[in-house]
Amino acid sequence: MATAGKVIKCKAAVAWEAGKPLSIEEVEVAPPQAMEVRVNILYTSLCHTDVYFWEAKGQTPVFPRIFGHEAGGIIESVGEGVTDVAPGDHVLPVFTGECKECPHCKSAESNMCDLLRINTDRGVMIGDGKSRFSINGKPIYHFVGTSTFSEYTVMHVGCVAKINPEAPLDKVCVLSCGISTGLGASINVAKPPKGSTVAIFGLGAVGLAAAEGARIAGASRIIGVDLNPSRFEEAKKFGCTEFVNPKDHNKPVQEVLADMTNGGVDRSVECTGNINAMIQAFECVHDGWGVAVLVGVPHKDAEFKTHPMNFLNERTLKGTFFGNFKPRTDLPNVVELYMKKELEVEKFITHSVPFSEINKAFDLMAKGEGIRCIIRMEH
Numbered sequence: 001m002a003t004a005g006k007v008i009k010c011k012a013a014v015a016w017e018a019g020k021p022l023s024i025e026e027v028e029v030a031p032p033q034a035m036e037v038r039v040n041i042l043y044t045s046l047c048h049t050d051v052y053f054w055e056a057k058g059q060t061p062v063f064p065r066i067f068g069h070e071a072g073g074i075i076e077s078v079g080e081g082v083t084d085v086a087p088g089d090h091v092l093p094v095f096t097g098e099c100k101e102c103p104h105c106k107s108a109e110s111n112m113c114d115l116l117r118i119n120t121d122r123g124v125m126i127g128d129g130k131s132r133f134s135i136n137g138k139p140i141y142h143f144v145g146t147s148t149f150s151e152y153t154v155m156h157v158g159c160v161a162k163i164n165p166e167a168p169l170d171k172v173c174v175l176s177c178g179i180s181t182g183l184g185a186s187i188n189v190a191k192p193p194k195g196s197t198v199a200i201f202g203l204g205a206v207g208l209a210a211a212e213g214a215r216i217a218g219a220s221r222i223i224g225v226d227l228n229p230s231r232f233e234e235a236k237k238f239g240c241t242e243f244v245n246p247k248d249h250n251k252p253v254q255e256v257l258a259d260m261t262n263g264g265v266d267r268s269v270e271c272t273g274n275i276n277a278m279i280q281a282f283e284c285v286h287d288g289w290g291v292a293v294l295v296g297v298p299h300k301d302a303e304f305k306t307h308p309m310n311f312l313n314e315r316t317l318k319g320t321f322f323g324n325f326k327p328r329t330d331l332p333n334v335v336e337l338y339m340k341k342e343l344e345v346e347k348f349i350t351h352s353v354p355f356s357e358i359n360k361a362f363d364l365m366a367k368g369e370g371i372r373c374i375i376r377m378e379h
Contacts, residue, residue, distance in 0.1 A: 004077035004087070005031050008038070012133065012150035013358045014140055016064045018056035021359045022149065027066075027140060029152045030132040032079035036125065037157050038132075039091060043173045044071035044148040044375045045349075046361040048204070049095075053120060053143065054362075062123040065141040066133055068148035069095040070177040070372075072169030075160075082157045084328070090165045092176040092335075094327040095144040097158035111326045116158045118144055126156060149358065151377055161331035164339060171345045172335050174205075174372050179348055180334055181295060182206040182271060184323015186213025190267040190293045194218035199257055199265040200240070201281045202272035203231040205348060205371050206295060208238045210269040215239025216342060223265065225253060225277075228368070237347050246280075254284035261286070268292045275302040282306055287313040294319045348372045 008029045013022040032038045050067045053059065075089045085091065097116025104110040104117075115126070123141025124131050131139040132154035133147065147153045163172065182205070190213075192198050198214040200207050203226040214222050215238065224232060224240040232243040242260070246253040258264050264286030270278050273296030282292040283306060292315070311317070325331060337343040350370030353360045361373040 007031065008076075008152050010151035011355065012066050012140070013068075013355070014064050014135070015054055015067055018061050018063065019054065021362070022067075024356060024358075025135055027150060028134050029150065029154060030134070032077060032082075032132075032154050033125070033127050034080040035082060035127065035157050036079040036154055037082060037085060037091075037160055038076045038078075038152055038154050039073040039093065039160065040076045040152055041071050041073040041148050041150060042377055043170045044068050044377065045174055045372050046070070046365055046375065047177050048365065049177070050143075051362065051365055060121045062121065062141050065123060065143055066147040066150050066153070067143045068150070069093065069144050069146040070174060071146070071148035072173035072176070073148075076152060078157070084157060085160060085162050089162050090167070090169065091160040091162055092173065092331055093146040093148055093153070093155055094159050094161060094176055094322075094331065095146055096322055096327060097145065097156060098326050098328040099158045100328070105326070111324055112321055113158065116145065116156060120144060125154065149375075158328065161328050163332050163335045167335045167339055170374055170376070171349065172338060173374070174345060174348055175331065175334050175338070178205045178372075179209040179345065180325055180331065181320075181323045182209025182269070183213040183334070183343070184325045185269050185271075185293050185295045185320045186210045187217055188324040189318055189320045190214070190269055190291055192217045192219045192267040195220045196266035197221040197223070197261050199223045199225055199268040199281065199284055201225045201268065201270040201277045202296065203228075203235045203240070204271065207269070207271035208235060208348065208371065210271055210295065211235060211238040211240050212343065214267070214269075219267075221261070223257065223260065225257075234371070252280065254280045257284040263287070264290050266290060270294050270296055272296045273298050275299065275304065278304060279306055282315065282317050283310060285315050287315055289314065291316045291318060349374055352376060354378075
């Protein structure tokens with residue numbers, strides 16, 4: 001392309017300080033260096049993780065910064081040494097990566113790449129410790145290696161998954177983070193047998209994706225657990241068959257679930273990050289064969305407490321990161337699940353706004369309205 005090797009001027013939504021509305025600015029995006037790619041972002045969506053680090057209440061504030069990590073785009077140019085992708089390829093950026101060389105990448109059991117696993121504090125590129133974004137010569141920092149709230153962004157090649165160019169980017173962009181996390185927690189980690197009973201704690205985007213995974217796997221009962229009953233009707237579209245609001249009961253929710261399921265559910269997936277929900281999700285599974293999977297990220301001081309007999313009675317507790325998907329190897333196959341109509345993505349997308357109205361997406365999430373809001377980068 002004519003822009004290869006040159007600085008590109010484009011629009012980006014810049015967070016100048018914590019919790020303040022994003023500002024659409026003209027930024028300069030430097031060309032990709034060795035093992036990097038520059039991507040033209042066409043669609044992006046807002047995930048709770050963006051909001052959490054934009055608020056910057058519990059972690060190191062890094063500003064000014066370009067947030068965004070759930071997106072779809074097209075490679076504009078590639079840096080030295082890049083052979084896996086080429087200009088024109090359709091890609092999903094991913095907040096974690098796959099270098100394909102480290103012990104984690106070479107292990108069939110792990111997706112936690114040593115080189116490229118998520119780092120929320122780093123605001124620069126791994127290669128040279130510098131930012132590729134600037135305004136008037138001053139650096140604007142990156143976020144989780146992606147920074148998709150920009151018309152162009154630069155990423156390490158290990159953080160982009162090349163996908164089927166026939167797949168509509170305005171739909172499959174939501175597979176680059178939350179939906180794959182919940183889906184994989186069910187199908188890759190919990191692995192509910194056909195006809196089994198599954199409890200899903202938390203019916204946000206990730207929990208609904210976990211329910212969708214349980215539905216695809218053939219679970220016969222999918223019980224949604226949430227403190228917000230307004231989510232229950234929507235969750236039926238994702239396979240939930242029954243609902244429990246812990247506030248409606250005067251006994252622990254794990255006892256409620258045990259009573260409903262003749263001793264406990266076969267599988268549970270916890271998608272809230274609340275430590276009490278994590279403990280409940282473990283204690284509600286059936287002895288002998290029950291498996292609980294933790295997905296939500298807890299408070300940094302949280303401690304998981306349960307009686308060791310719960311393990312000795314043959315319950316299993318597992319954790320997962322990004323649904324145990326290896327980004328470059330596995331995400332193209334998740335997109336194919338959608339293309340074959342086995343995975344439904346449209347029902348996760350409840351709102352859409354142009355890039356100029358990106359702050360509306362933040363407002364919708366603050367109000368808890370909808371599931372995913374697509375931000376259209378076109379002018």
